[in-house]
Amino acid sequence: xxxxxxxxxVSVMCLVATLLISGCVPAAAPPVAPPVERIKIGxxxxxxxxIADMGPxxxxxxxxxxxxxxxxxxxxxxxxxxxxxxxxxxxxMERFKKLHExxxxxxxxxxxMGDQQSAVAPYADQHKxxxxxxINSTTDCVRDYGTFLAYPAxxxxxxxxxxxxxxxELGYRTMATLGSDYGGGHDYIAGAVYGFEEKGGEVVHxxxxxxGTPDFAPYMAAMPTxxxxxxxxxxxxxGEDAARCLMAYRDEKVKRDxxxxxELIVDVFTPQQYKDLEDIVVxxxxxxxYLPLRDDPINNAFVAAFIAKYGETPxxxxxxxxxxxxxxxxxxxxxxxxxxxxxxxxxxxxxxxxPQGPLYYSSYGEGFSNVYIAQIxxxxxxILPVIVKVYxxxxxxxxxxxx
Amino acid sequence: xxxxxxxxxNGLSFGMILFLIAAGLSIIIGVMGVVNLSHGALYMFGGYFxxxxxxxxxxxxWLAVFIGGLAAGLVGLGIERAFLRRLYxxxxxxxxxxxxxxxxxxxxxxWVWGGDAKVPFWDPxxxxxxxxxxLLYPKTRIIVIAIGTVxxxxxxWLQDKTRIGAIIRAGMDDREMxxxxxxxxxxxxxxxxxxxxxxxxxxxxxxxxxxxxxSYQGIQTLLFALIVIIVGGIGSIQGAxxxxxxxxxxxxxxxxxxxxxxxxxxxxxxxxxxxAKPSGLLGRKI
Numbered sequence: 001x002x003x004x005x006x007x008x009x010v011s012v013m014c015l016v017a018t019l020l021i022s023g024c025v026p027a028a029a030p031p032v033a034p035p036v037e038r039i040k041i042g043x044x045x046x047x048x049x050x051i052a053d054m055g056p057x058x059x060x061x062x063x064x065x066x067x068x069x070x071x072x073x074x075x076x077x078x079x080x081x082x083x084x085x086x087x088x089x090x091x092x093m094e095r096f097k098k099l100h101e102x103x104x105x106x107x108x109x110x111x112x113m114g115d116q117q118s119a120v121a122p123y124a125d126q127h128k129x130x131x132x133x134x135i136n137s138t139t140d141c142v143r144d145y146g147t148f149l150a151y152p153a154x155x156x157x158x159x160x161x162x163x164x165x166x167x168x169e170l171g172y173r174t175m176a177t178l179g180s181d182y183g184g185g186h187d188y189i190a191g192a193v194y195g196f197e198e199k200g201g202e203v204v205h206x207x208x209x210x211x212g213t214p215d216f217a218p219y220m221a222a223m224p225t226x227x228x229x230x231x232x233x234x235x236x237x238x239g240e241d242a243a244r245c246l247m248a249y250r251d252e253k254v255k256r257d258x259x260x261x262x263e264l265i266v267d268v269f270t271p272q273q274y275k276d277l278e279d280i281v282v283x284x285x286x287x288x289x290y291l292p293l294r295d296d297p298i299n300n301a302f303v304a305a306f307i308a309k310y311g312e313t314p315x316x317x318x319x320x321x322x323x324x325x326x327x328x329x330x331x332x333x334x335x336x337x338x339x340x341x342x343x344x345x346x347x348x349x350x351x352x353x354x355p356q357g358p359l360y361y362s363s364y365g366e367g368f369s370n371v372y373i374a375q376i377x378x379x380x381x382x383i384l385p386v387i388v389k390v391y392x393x394x395x396x397x398x399x400x401x402x403x
Numbered sequence: 404x405x406x407x408x409x410x411x412x413n414g415l416s417f418g419m420i421l422f423l424i425a426a427g428l429s430i431i432i433g434v435m436g437v438v439n440l441s442h443g444a445l446y447m448f449g450g451y452f453x454x455x456x457x458x459x460x461x462x463x464x465w466l467a468v469f470i471g472g473l474a475a476g477l478v479g480l481g482i483e484r485a486f487l488r489r490l491y492x493x494x495x496x497x498x499x500x501x502x503x504x505x506x507x508x509x510x511x512x513x514w515v516w517g518g519d520a521k522v523p524f525w526d527p528x529x530x531x532x533x534x535x536x537x538l539l540y541p542k543t544r545i546i547v548i549a550i551g552t553v554x555x556x557x558x559x560w561l562q563d564k565t566r567i568g569a570i571i572r573a574g575m576d577d578r579e580m581x582x583x584x585x586x587x588x589x590x591x592x593x594x595x596x597x598x599x600x601x602x603x604x605x606x607x608x609x610x611x612x613x614x615x616x617x618s619y620q621g622i623q624t625l626l627f628a629l630i631v632i633i634v635g636g637i638g639s640i641q642g643a644x645x646x647x648x649x650x651x652x653x654x655x656x657x658x659x660x661x662x663x664x665x666x667x668x669x670x671x672x673x674x675x676x677x678x679a680k681p682s683g684l685l686g687r688k689i
Contacts, residue, residue, distance in 0.1 A: 048509070052518040052618045087619070181665070207662040212623060214614045217413040217544075218658035221406060240520025240617045247523055251541045254532050255409070276522040 038077045039338050041327060042099035043320075044110030049087025050212040051238045053270070054112060058134055060310055061320030062109065065328070068305070073328040074336035080324070085111045087211075089119035096120040100129050106338050107131070109323045113237070114138035114155065114184025121145040128340035130347075132327075134319045135267060138183045139399045142366050147340060149347060149361055151323060152289040152369040153395030155187035156194060159264055160398070161371040161391040162233070162287045163195020166262060169373075169389065170285070172196075172230035174204045176259065178219060178245065180237040181208035188235040188264050194398065204229050209245075211237050216248035223249075225257045235264040239273050246280045262286065266374060266385050267316040274376070274383035281376045282383060289395070290318045290356035291372045291385050299355040313382065322354045349403065358393065366400045368393045408538050410655050416544035418651020419551030420613065423606030424624050425631035425643045426558055427599030433638020434571050435592050436578075437487055438494060440501040441479075442603055443625030444508035449475035449604025450616035451512050454521045457608070464526035468608045475604020476597045478508070483596040488589070509621045520617035529612070543612040550609055551644075554602070558640040571595065575638055630669055634676045636686020645684050 043062055045055035062080055071078050081103050085092035092111040099105040108124075108131040111117055117137050124131055125145040132149040133141075136158050141148045152158070166172045175196055179189040185208065193203050205224050209216065223232065232249075236242040242263070252258060266286035274281060292303050292313050302321065306314040314321070330346035331338065348361045357370040371394050374385035396402075428442040453471030457464045482504055490496045525543050532539040562568040573581045574588050582588050607616065614620070635646020650672055657668035676683060 047518065048513070048618070050617075050619050052513065053520055054518075056518050208665070209658075209662070210666050212619065213665070214623070215413070215417050215655075217417075217613075218410060218655045219662060221409045221413060221655075222659040222662070238520070240522070240615060243520065243522040244613075244615060251532070251544075252409075254541075255405070255539045270519050272519065273522060 036076050038079045039073060039331060039336060040103060040105045041078065041080045041324075041338075042096075042103065042105040042108035042110075043080050043082045044085040044092055044095055044099075044108060044112075044116075045082055046087045046112055047084040050241075051087045051112065053239055054134075054316070055084065057270075057315075057317050058110070058112070058320035060306075061314070061317035061322075062324045064306060064309055064317070065321045065324035067309075068325065069328045073331035074334070076331075076336045078328065078331075080109075081105060085116055087113070089113070089115045092116035093119045093123065096129075096131075097123060100127055105129075106340060107327060107343055109320065109327070110134060113182065114141075114187060115182050117141045117148065118183055121148060124148065130340050130343050132323050134323065135265065135316060136184065136188070138187045139397055142364055142397070143400050146365070147344070149365045150367045150397075151319065152356060152359060153367045154191075154397040154400060155184050156191035156399065157366065157368075157395035157397035158289060158371060159188050159191025159235075159287070160195035160198075160396070161394045162192040162262065162264055162373070163197070163201065164199055164391070165285075165287075165373045165389060166192070166231055166233070167196055167199035167201045170231070172201065174202050174228065174230045175233055176205035176207075176224055176229035176231070177203065177233045177235075178207045178209060178223075179235045180241065181210050182237065185211075185235055185237060189233065191397075192233050192235075192262075192264055209236070209241070211241065213241060214244070216245040217251065219245075220248045220252035220258070223252065223258055226259045227257075229259045231262050232259045233262050233264060236268065239268045239270055242268050243273055243277055246277055250280050260284070266291075266376070267319075270315070271313055271382060271384075278378075278383055282378055284376050285388075286374050286376060286385055288372055288374060288385065289369050290315075291374055291387055292318070293379070293384055293386055294355075294357070294372065296355070296357065298353055302355040313384065318355050322356065322359070325354070326352055326359070360393065362400075362403050364400055364403070366397060368395050371395060405538060406659070408535075409540070410659050411652065412540055412544065412548070413659075414652030414655030415648060416547045416613065416651075417655055418648040419548050420606065420610040421627050421631050421651055422551050422555065422644050422647035423609060424603065425628040425635070425647055426554065426640060427602040427606075428628045429632045429635070429638060429640070429643040430558075430562075430571075430595060431599045432632065433575055434595050435574075436492065437483075437490075437596075438497050438501065439479075439482075439487070439596075439599075440498060440625060441482060441504035441508060441621075442501075442599070442628060443623065444505045444512075444621035445475040445479050445600050445603040446607040446610070446624045447512060447616065447618075447620040448478060448508055448607065450607030450611045450620065451516045451521070452604065453608030453611060454524065454616050455516070458521065458524050464524075464529075464608075468605050471608040472601040472603075472605030475607065476601035479600020479603070480593065480597045483593060487596075488592070505621055505625065509618060512621075513618050516616075516618075518618055521611070521615050523612055523615040525612040547609060547612060555640060555644045562640055567591065567594075627669075630673050632683070633673055634683060636683025639683075639685050642683055642685035649684070 449471035453467035457467035636642030
């Protein structure tokens with residue numbers, strides 16, 4: 001009987017307590033500030049397909065940048081939505097649209113490959129979506145469309161100094177080339193060839209290999225020897241292709257006197273791949289717009305933070321880190337306005353300081369940055385590219401209009 | 404002459420890897436009537452497993468070949484026992500299921516071993532080159548050719564000269580009749596599926612001497628294997644061998660002499676065979 005008497009007041013107290021806890025009693029609720037709208041940024045990374053080795057590295061760079069800015073820009077929380085572009089222009093296009101139309105994103109980092117960038121260019125242009133590359137772009141994306149930032153330069157612009165170096169510093173007069181058979185691959189080789197021919201050099205042999213070629217031995221069997229070509233310029237779109245290619249080169253070099261290799265983009269290798277290829281790559285010349293050994297306070301801080309977080313020396317992760325950091329800086333300039341017009345004005349015709357050195361975007365979106373010629377050397381326990389020459393802000397693409 | 408010999412050997416070594424990939428798939432399609440599109444993923448899975456044994460754990464390369472094969476064999480057996488044995492003679496379902504497994508296995512490999520490609524690796528004793536009458540040629544490629552030849556002879560012997568081979572061939576012709584004779588074709592099928600997956604996994608490690616291991620290898624090798632069995636003929640070891648070597652040699656010479664048509668040669672051979680002899684070079688008439 002006593003229990004029945006208690007049941008009603010206890011039930012009422014429980015109900016009131018529940019309402020108070022759930023915030024359903026307005027009188028008891030504290031005043032709530034209006035929610036601050038998040039800034040959403042898209043990131044297309046290749047997590048599957050022939051260049052799946054690249055995506056996780058870019059993701060690491062972006063995550064470190066987000067932690068550096070404490071996931072905020074201009075006082076607003078920043079969220080990055082990652083999508084897999086699947087090493088494919090078709091998938092990149094579909095995910096790019098999804099990021100803009102479904103997620104409401106106006107600024108996107110990526111995609112990586114030249115053919116992917118070309119695929120999304122008309123859509124981005126029509127819908128005013130600002131996007132930026134990870135490692136260069138084909139010239140047409142910058143020249144023919146108006147919403148793309150070629151970071152850190154176009155492929156042709158970045159490689160032009162390679163041609164100069166081969167001719168002027170290494171004294172080569174004839175060149176053979178082997179490049180990945182896609183838009184960006186052709187442009188990388190075209191840049192080195194442009195610079196080389198500009199100085200008076202001659203290209204004697206050119207080969208294009210499909211992305212993901214399993215066996216490079218047939219190409220090497222037909223490669224000219226030193227008698228015909230002074231140097232073999234190689235650009236392959238991923239570390240795995242480059243590794244297989246260099247191994248086929250080594251096998252063929254046992255038989256014939258092949259010319260030395262100049263690797264146009266050294267960034268494709270991971271530190272582990274350097275170690276695996278030690279006997280081939282040590283002593284080889286290469287080129288990049290970023291090298292981790294560059295001695296500079298901004299870069300030193302970045303490298304230290306990256307090693308502390310991931311336990312390895314950054315290479316191309318820097319590119320994604322810088323992309324994200326520059327978007328954050330631009331958002332600070334615009335006061336958090338992520339519309340195309342505001343962001344474009346904030347990003348272009350302005351020099352930024354980054355771990356790779358100064359970076360400047362023209363009003364056409366063409367990036368200008370330093371070019372580092374490096375020789376791959378053993379440094380302590382690591383094998384790393386060591387800078388031997390710097391071409392300052394030298395990534396001018398002859399096919400893109402200038403301010 | 405040196406160019407010709409080198410290109411021929413390049414073609415043979417490439418072709419032998421294609422044979423190692425395609426042999427198992429050809430048997431499965433021919434004997435069991437199962438289109439196993441996860442075969443390429445089993446090749447890759449074996450390669451990753453072998454890499455782990457040989458490179459990460461530093462154990463013997465040939466042990467890695469065996470364990471890579473065993474791992475792929477067990478996965479293949481699991482797929483057959485749990486799913487495919489319920490789907491005999493259901494072609495559409497087989498295709499959808501095994502293509503799904505291709506993606507599942509690929510993503511598991513990405514998850515476990517990451518996206519970074521594993522560069523080619525081999526037994527330290529195979530570093531360097533053999534001197535073949537004045538022509539220096541990498542030992543790893545010669546070993547691939549030798550292993551492929553031995554496997555081809557073994558599979559030919561197994562299929563054409565043994566009782567189990569006779570059961571397999573009879574099963575290809577008339578499954579019901581063989582079952583009616585009291586032969587447990589289900590057990591034979593299970594054994595064949597395991598053997599095919601084992602060969603694929605071992606091939607993943609053997610092929611890693613030239614190609615390394617990478618995350619899209621599953622779909623790439625599946626495409627190679629399908630082209631080989633179309634060219635060589637379904638269900639025939641000799642057909643798979645002839646198809647693989649034909650493609651390997653034409654592809655090697657094509658890439659060397661006309662590199663701008665690199666993507667074209669393999670498919671050109673397939674198209675010509677499909678037009679001229681739809682059953683394949685040594686396949687049965689269809």
